[in-house]
Amino acid sequence: MSRPKNQNYKGHGLSKGKEREQRASIRFKTTLMNTLMDVLRNRPGWVEVKDEGEWDFYWCDVSWLRENFDHTYMDEHVRISHFRNHYELTRKNYMVKNLKRFRKQLEREAGKLEAAKCDFFPKTFEMPCEYHLFVEEFRKNPGITWIMKPVARSQGKGIFLFRRLKDIMDWRKGNAGKKLTSLEAQPARSTANPSGSHDARSSDDQKEDIPVENYVAQRYIENPYLIGGRKFDLRVYVLVMSYIPLRAWLYRDGFARFSNTRFTLSSIDDQYVHLTNVAVQKTSPDYHPKKGCKWMLQRFRQYLASKHGPEAVETLFSDMDNIFIRSLQSVQKVIISDKHCFELYGYDILIDQDLKPWLLEVNASPSLTASSQEDYELKTCLLEDTLHVVDMEARLTGREKRVGGFDLMWNDGPVSREEGPPDLSGMGNFVTNTHLGGHLSSSSPALAPSHG
Ligand SMILES: Nc1ncnc2c1ncn2[C@@H]1O[C@H](COP(=O)(O)OP(=O)(O)O)[C@@H](O)[C@H]1O
Numbered sequence: 001m002s003r004p005k006n007q008n009y010k011g012h013g014l015s016k017g018k019e020r021e022q023r024a025s026i027r028f029k030t031t032l033m034n035t036l037m038d039v040l041r042n043r044p045g046w047v048e049v050k051d052e053g054e055w056d057f058y059w060c061d062v063s064w065l066r067e068n069f070d071h072t073y074m075d076e077h078v079r080i081s082h083f084r085n086h087y088e089l090t091r092k093n094y095m096v097k098n099l100k101r102f103r104k105q106l107e108r109e110a111g112k113l114e115a116a117k118c119d120f121f122p123k124t125f126e127m128p129c130e131y132h133l134f135v136e137e138f139r140k141n142p143g144i145t146w147i148m149k150p151v152a153r154s155q156g157k158g159i160f161l162f163r164r165l166k167d168i169m170d171w172r173k174g175n176a177g178k179k180l181t182s183l184e185a186q187p188a189r190s191t192a193n194p195s196g197s198h199d200a201r202s203s204d205d206q207k208e209d210i211p212v213e214n215y216v217a218q219r220y221i222e223n224p225y226l227i228g229g230r231k232f233d234l235r236v237y238v239l240v241m242s243y244i245p246l247r248a249w250l251y252r253d254g255f256a257r258f259s260n261t262r263f264t265l266s267s268i269d270d271q272y273v274h275l276t277n278v279a280v281q282k283t284s285p286d287y288h289p290k291k292g293c294k295w296m297l298q299r300f301r302q303y304l305a306s307k308h309g310p311e312a313v314e315t316l317f318s319d320m321d322n323i324f325i326r327s328l329q330s331v332q333k334v335i336i337s338d339k340h341c342f343e344l345y346g347y348d349i350l351i352d353q354d355l356k357p358w359l360l361e362v363n364a365s366p367s368l369t370a371s372s373q374e375d376y377e378l379k380t381c382l383l384e385d386t387l388h389v390v391d392m393e394a395r396l397t398g399r400e401k402r403v404g405g406f407d408l409m410w411n412d413g414p415v416s417r418e419e420g421p422p423d424l425s426g427m428g429n430f431v432t433n434t435h436l437g438g439h440l441s442s443s444s445p446a447l448a449p450s451h452g
């Protein structure tokens with residue numbers, strides 16, 4: 001399916017180091033009906049294309065990508081919202097496989113200390129193929145809690161916790177359906193994917209056909225940091241514009257998603273206690289649509305600073321930067337870096353009682369549906385700023401370190417907060433240009449292009 005040359009594309013020559021062309025209008029397409037559609041429709045100069053019409057910008061879903069990307073011809077200026085094999089990072093088993101490989105490589109090349117900086121994901125085994133390794137590990141630590149998660153689903157679907165090997169044996173014999181219903185999951189359809197094992201990861205917005213057997217068994221973090229006795233995890237947004245060289249932006253805003261029910265380890269079957277997904281929590285009888293179950297990151301940061309002091313918070317947030325960057329580096333050489341592609345990832349981070357952040361998963365299609373007015377505003381700004389960075393309008397110089405709420409975190413190396421070379425502190429840790437949970441209107445130079 002190749003497309004004829006774009007008729008609507010006029011050369012005018014704006015400067016961005018090289019000659020840039022200015023478009024009379026930008027034709028966009030999307031399959032998502034949520035805040036994204038509002039942002040795209042309100043963007044000056046952008047026009048919606050329906051059906052088979054030609055487009056310059058497509059915010060597609062991952063299933064479209066899998067079926068069409070390989071046969072779609074794209075002009076130089078065209079942009080699309082996923083990398084071809086995004087699932088290397090966004091599918092739970094591949095993410096762990098890539099991180100384990102990267103850790104080994106670091107150990108070989110830079111030593112144990114450097115490799116230890118990748119110790120931010122809980123011990124994980126792919127099931128059923130690593131079942132025997134898992135059993136070995138399980139027997140070493142009797143009594144601890146494990147979590148089973150389907151590799152390619154989202155919104156807490158299909159997840160269950162267990163402590164006895166018997167539970168997993170039942171599951172292995174094909175009794176997964178029983179467990180799934182206990183956590184209100186919809187049974188997965190066991191349709192094989194035509195593209196083999198490397199199929200795409202489902203998103204917060206849609207489900208995909210996946211074999212029921214594909215799970216990860218992961219060590220359950222039994223000591224989550226609690227606020228008001230309740231568990232939460234963080235949703236943080238990272239925008240990758242290129243893998244080679246790695247160029248990634250971190251969004252200042254995000255949120256903590258709380259459980260409605262007080263945390264306890266005595267009822268491991270209660271999803272309202274253990275799964276912080278909004279999709280799960282909003283079905284809880286205690287859920288108040290007005291109150292919701294979210295805190296913006298700024299509020300969370302202030303809370304922690306008042307409890308533990310600013311230094312502890314700085315350390316926590318720089319440990320999170322480490323997670324974003326190392327996880328991207330772990331797939332840098334695996335992801336097909338294509339200049340037409342960008343990706344807005346939603347990171348799920350859990351913090352434990354020692355203020356250590358853990359990476360739970362990375363989402364290719366973080367939910368863009370708003371659960372409250374505040375959430376609507378966050379997502380609208382996030383998407384507007386994403387489009388500013390993608391820069392279809394060719395307004396940026398390419399030297400910006402900040403665009404709206406996005407800070408350039410990595411540009412083929414750490415980006416310094418100040419002018420000059422990057423700060424390198426301590427044992428090769430980097431201090432990079434990030435302001436997670438910082439104010440959007442902070443005093444650092446905002447290079448946000450006007451919305452007009
Ligand atoms: N290893 C873990 N330890 C503690 N809680 C976890 C762990 N893994 C997942 N969770 C909880 O389950 C939720 C869903 O898990 P996640 O890996 O994000 O899968 P999904 O794709 O269904 O969102 C998380 O938001 C978190 O609340």
Ligand SMILES: [Mg+2]
Nearest residue numbers: 155156348361
């Ligand atoms: Mg999740």
